[in-house]
Amino acid sequence: MLIGSQTATTPAVECLIKLWAERYTLDLSSLFREQGPSVYNSLIEASSLEGRASTVSKLREAMVDAKCQFAGIQAKELYEYIPNVVNLSEARRLTQFAVQVYIELLKLYQQASSGTELLEEKLRILASMTSINHSSLSVWGIPDIEDLAKALEGLLLECQEQYKASQDWCTLGFLTTQFNFSNQLLLKKLAPVERVLIYPYFKFVEEQVAIPWQRVCVAAARHELDSLALTLVREMIPAASDIAKTVYRQLTKFFSDYRGRRGGFDHPGVEHSCLRDLQMFQAYLWLCVLERSFAPVEKELVTVCVMVMVRVGVPWEITAQWNKLLMDEISRRVKPEQHSFLLPYTQGMQQTFYDQRNRFTVTSDQ
Structure with missing residues (x-):
């Protein structure tokens, strides 16, 4: 979701806006x-x-x-x-x-x-x-x-x-x-x-x-340019597309037999949507990091995923594996000294979805 663009202009905000535009x-x-x-x-x-x-x-x-x-x-x-x-x-x-x-x-x-x-x-x-x-x-x-x-x-x-x-x-x-x-x-x-x-x-x-890339930029206003959180986010945003592609390749191997409404993971339209949504998950993770809160995931991302994925027939197993592979890939790419800071957020992202797993039940007629 968006918010209005009015925000304090700080070096941290300007840094992330530049990275956002480079996408x-x-x-x-x-x-x-x-x-x-x-x-x-x-x-x-x-x-x-x-x-x-x-x-x-x-x-x-x-x-x-x-x-x-x-x-x-x-x-x-x-x-x-x-x-x-x-x-x-x-x-x-x-x-x-x-x-x-x-x-x-x-x-x-x-x-x-x-x-x-x-x-x-x-x-x-x-x-x-x-x-x-x-x-x-x-x-x-x-x-x-x-x-x-x-x-x-x-x-x-x-x-x-x-x-x-x-x-x-x-x-x-x-x-x-x-x-x-x-x-x-x-x-x-x-x-x-x-x-x-x-x-x-x-x-x-x-x-x-x-x-919510724009909101990630806005959330940077509460951080110094050299803060641990801001440093982590600004280093990871440029890698968002490559991370999505890596995780998508892994998903195609895990669920090679999956066929949804538009086809399997080898369908160009499915690939496009998945790559976009894998980047959406990353943006929400960095929003949580900068806001020091899981509210965006709890109130928005999980709700969106429940209502959309259940209705289009995506089983919980894919959602869970999607989340795990993504968090693992992000963790693999951060610097060793950043692991302990990031861990509560990657674990929290997966736990938030796991706590709502019963809502991801797909009925047999879907």
């Missing part, structure tokens, strides 16, 4: 690998103000509305066997919310960054692409993730208040799936270079709905 850098490696030097001019053209306006022209409101409507239908079909996951009017409301988010996102994407958009800087990045796979959005004149977070904050907070009031956390699962499917459909309308440039914005929207 949404441009990955140029695939373009360079597939197209070689011929992609240079295409990147410069597509990232210009005129180029980004051309990209947005391919995603006009009517197109966005149509793709979001279709994504909503796909999401509804995925959950159709779940009683009352969302009714028709709720599904339509969530689809219209997604449309509004994309409209605001595309408005910002066309604007000039507060940073530089010098051609010389772009050329310097391009010249070193053989050794640098990622670069920041602002280098290419694209407003950065902090700007996007501010632009979308009002919409996302309004939506959050609605599913909190309904006390039905399956709405959150449906909305995340809606954005996942919408992203895929909209990206297909764009050229490869355009997809690479706008993808960080689309990734951000899907993650921001469910992963």
Whole structure:
């Protein structure tokens, strides 16, 4: 869940915001690998103000509305066997919310960054692409993730208040799936270079709905930059994606025969969702560390997992093993002197879920 962005600006907060933004850098490696030097001019053209306006022209409101409507239908079909996951009017409301988010996102994407958009800087990045796979959005004149977070904050907070009031956390699962499917459909309308440039914005929207990275940054305000907790979190955030991939590979071996509604662990859609959710678990762990409280896990994460995983038929054994493998992998990567500090949190995460294991019972008809 989100909170408002108003917070004290401290060195610790600024440090984590920088790490948070780095999750949404441009990955140029695939373009360079597939197209070689011929992609240079295409990147410069597509990232210009005129180029980004051309990209947005391919995603006009009517197109966005149509793709979001279709994504909503796909999401509804995925959950159709779940009683009352969302009714028709709720599904339509969530689809219209997604449309509004994309409209605001595309408005910002066309604007000039507060940073530089010098051609010389772009050329310097391009010249070193053989050794640098990622670069920041602002280098290419694209407003950065902090700007996007501010632009979308009002919409996302309004939506959050609605599913909190309904006390039905399956709405959150449906909305995340809606954005996942919408992203895929909209990206297909764009050229490869355009997809690479706008993808960080689309990734951000899907993650921001469910992963509390922004709250982790806010929670840093109560810590000194050199505190044990802050040091641990800032060292582990950059490893979140790699940790998720490692744990996912382990899960595919443990549950090679598992088949859920979308298929087994080898299904691309299942893989995408699991990698995102493994990072969500990590964000909640670091939020607990910085807040010195398990309340976010007890009141939010467990509740979300119970309502979503039970309804989609994920057995307790997978949830328990998922948690154990993740906590073990995180523990394996921290420094020896950090183990004793981290241990109560990794144990607490697993114990919190274990205490609620009876709520994870999946009935035979699921």
